[in-house]
Amino acid sequence: MAEIWALVVIVFYILVLVVPLLLGVAYLTYAERKVLGAMQLRQGPMTVGPYGLLQPIADGLKLFMKETVVPSGSNKFVFVLAPMLTFILALIGWAVIPFGPGLVLADINVGVLYLLAVSSLGVYGIIMAGWASNSRYAFLGALRSSAQMVSYEISIGLIIINVLLTAGSLNLTTIVESQRGLWYFIPHFPMFVIFFVSVLAETNRHPFDLPEDEATLVTGFNVEYSSMGFALFFLGEYANMILMSAICSVLFLGGWLPPFGIVPFTWIPGPIWLILKICFFLFAFIWARATLPRYRYDQLMRLGWKVFLPLSLFWVVLTAGVLVAFDLVPR
Amino acid sequence: MNAVQLLLFYILALVCTASAVMVIASRNPVHSVLYLILAFFNAAGLFVLIGAEFLAMVLVVVYVGAVAVLFLFVVMMLDINFVEMREGFLQYLPVGALVGIILLVELMLVGGSWALADRTEVAAAPATVVMVEPAAPVAVPPEGGETAVVARRVRAEEVTNTQMLGAVLYTEYFYLFQAAGAILLVAIVGAITLTLRERPATKRQDIGRQVRRRPFESVELRKVKPRAGI
Numbered sequence: 001m002a003e004i005w006a007l008v009v010i011v012f013y014i015l016v017l018v019v020p021l022l023l024g025v026a027y028l029t030y031a032e033r034k035v036l037g038a039m040q041l042r043q044g045p046m047t048v049g050p051y052g053l054l055q056p057i058a059d060g061l062k063l064f065m066k067e068t069v070v071p072s073g074s075n076k077f078v079f080v081l082a083p084m085l086t087f088i089l090a091l092i093g094w095a096v097i098p099f100g101p102g103l104v105l106a107d108i109n110v111g112v113l114y115l116l117a118v119s120s121l122g123v124y125g126i127i128m129a130g131w132a133s134n135s136r137y138a139f140l141g142a143l144r145s146s147a148q149m150v151s152y153e154i155s156i157g158l159i160i161i162n163v164l165l166t167a168g169s170l171n172l173t174t175i176v177e178s179q180r181g182l183w184y185f186i187p188h189f190p191m192f193v194i195f196f197v198s199v200l201a202e203t204n205r206h207p208f209d210l211p212e213d214e215a216t217l218v219t220g221f222n223v224e225y226s227s228m229g230f231a232l233f234f235l236g237e238y239a240n241m242i243l244m245s246a247i248c249s250v251l252f253l254g255g256w257l258p259p260f261g262i263v264p265f266t267w268i269p270g271p272i273w274l275i276l277k278i279c280f281f282l283f284a285f286i287w288a289r290a291t292l293p294r295y296r297y298d299q300l301m302r303l304g305w306k307v308f309l310p311l312s313l314f315w316v317v318l319t320a321g322v323l324v325a326f327d328l329v330p331r
Numbered sequence: 332m333n334a335v336q337l338l339l340f341y342i343l344a345l346v347c348t349a350s351a352v353m354v355i356a357s358r359n360p361v362h363s364v365l366y367l368i369l370a371f372f373n374a375a376g377l378f379v380l381i382g383a384e385f386l387a388m389v390l391v392v393v394y395v396g397a398v399a400v401l402f403l404f405v406v407m408m409l410d411i412n413f414v415e416m417r418e419g420f421l422q423y424l425p426v427g428a429l430v431g432i433i434l435l436v437e438l439m440l441v442g443g444s445w446a447l448a449d450r451t452e453v454a455a456a457p458a459t460v461v462m463v464e465p466a467a468p469v470a471v472p473p474e475g476g477e478t479a480v481v482a483r484r485v486r487a488e489e490v491t492n493t494q495m496l497g498a499v500l501y502t503e504y505f506y507l508f509q510a511a512g513a514i515l516l517v518a519i520v521g522a523i524t525l526t527l528r529e530r531p532a533t534k535r536q537d538i539g540r541q542v543r544r545r546p547f548e549s550v551e552l553r554k555v556k557p558r559a560g561i
Contacts, residue, residue, distance in 0.1 A: 003333075003334070003335055075359075075361075078361075078365070108384065109384055109385075109491040109492075109493065110384045110385055110388045110491075110493060113385070113388035113389070113392065114388055116388070116392050116396075117388050117391035117392045117395075117396065120391070120392055120395070120396025120397065121391070121395060121396060123396070123400055124368070124400075127400070127403060127404075127407075128365070131361060131403075131407050139407075143404070146400055146403075146404065150396075150397060150400055150401075153396065153397075157392075170491070170493055298536070299536075302538075
């Protein structure tokens with residue numbers, strides 16, 4: 001009986017986490033269109049509801065009403081599985097993100113590794129979609145995407161090692177607590193920049209959105225998807241952006257901690273700080289999209305393997321050396 | 332182990348075994364790889380159940396996140412004719428059966444020796460791990476004879492298995508760890524040398540050269556007379 005009750009409580013917590021998240025995803029698409037509009041001197045969505053606020057709901061309804069088309073040459077099971085996988089993987093990462101001291105669904109010892117594992121699984125949704133569609137554009141998009149994600153995961157992993165060395169723990173709550181007084185983006189500033197750029201590549205966002213390059217691949221891996229399949233990919237991509245922004249905030253911007261531990265800042269509760277930091281990164285995502293032209297694929301690979309990888313490897317050695325030399329190794 | 336854990340164990344073990352069977356039974360090689368990934372994933376779940384969360388996550392990151400992606404990559408791009416493959420299948424049967432029998436016998440030997448082993452020794456063995464890092468507060472044992480067991484129980488509660496693994500790997504097994512690293516490095520270098528070919532026809536982008544170029548080297552201004560041409 002107690003186990004069933006525990007299960008009910010967990011399901012309730014999951015709903016408390018997922019429902020605002022999905023709402024956030026919906027309004028992230030709205031924010032993206034509004035911010036892009038403002039940057040390009042346009043209005044963005046403005047006709048559905050006041051200031052176009054009901055636009056995401058109208059978009060969702062439209063996709064919901066469309067016919068689901070499954071290409072006849074496709075591998076049906078994998079074709080249907082792929083968008084579900086993408087969407088689920090974008091949601092399960094949230095289980096370990098701490099919103100405040102104790103405000104976390106699963107406070108596990110290996111939180112960072114869990115996030116790394118979830119983000120490395122994200123490639124399967126895309127590669128399965130590309131292969132199951134049985135279409136050249138989709139397959140090319142999937143190949144590009146998987147090569148890109150595997151490449152940039154390596155530098156992400158090495159950058160995370162820097163944070164782990166400095167914090168002395170794999171637990172996200174401990175990592176945030178150890179940033180009290182000095183957020184890690186100050187000592188690890190170059191890594192912070194590289195991490196954000198790698199995250200852009202990892203989430204297939206501009207300027208690294210080669211997997212869905214409209215000009216050469218139509219829209220890449222999701223060409224053949226319509227209706228809810230497409231909607232799930234779309235939601236998955238945006239949920240992934242929010243998740244990655246949360247990871248950036250937790251690792252480098254002190255998670256739920258206020259910038260200064262003095263009165264006007266400590267009045268604002270921790271979860272609000274975390275959400276503000278997430279919004280900052282999301283704005284940077286959109287800003288990059290509005291500003292930067294798309295990378296060429298060989299340049300993307302060059303950047304990942306020949307610039308980011310050696311630099312982050314060097315920084316790991318430097319961090320370890322400094323920590324040992326000045327006896328700063330966390331116990 | 333309570334009822335929920337037991338149920339989880341049976342689900343994970345069942346799915347793991349079933350997907351392992353499907354790896355060799357399914358006709359489509361891409362499906363085989365996908366089943367392999369499912370098997371890895373369930374094995375990771377089993378690791379979590381016995382409290383080895385670090386191994387579980389590493390299994391997912393390394394095998395599922397990187398190795399299986401490359402498998403999938405290769406298998407998807409291979410153009411395999413299944414009818415042709417099935418024709419010569421029987422000629423490999425004796426070799427395959429031999430390897431299978433050897434593996435089965437070895438597994439039975441290992442499992443049998445483990446099942447027959449003295450449990451008190453097994454319980455005491457990890458005590459050497461405790462000696463490596465005596466930083467954590469260890470409860471003072473009441474009698475000298477039970478030191479190892481008591482110490483180990485306390486440690487298991489207070490130290491995460493990441494720390495435990497690191498403490499052993501970088502001290503007792505340091506040379507083996509380094510040797511493994513060297514072998515992997517040699518493998519990487521070997522793989523690159525095998526595939527790297529000089530292709531004089533391809534044009535490569537030399538970023539340094541592009542940046543070093545100055546306008547007066549590549550652009551020339553000429554005064555052109557009307558109706559005279561250059």
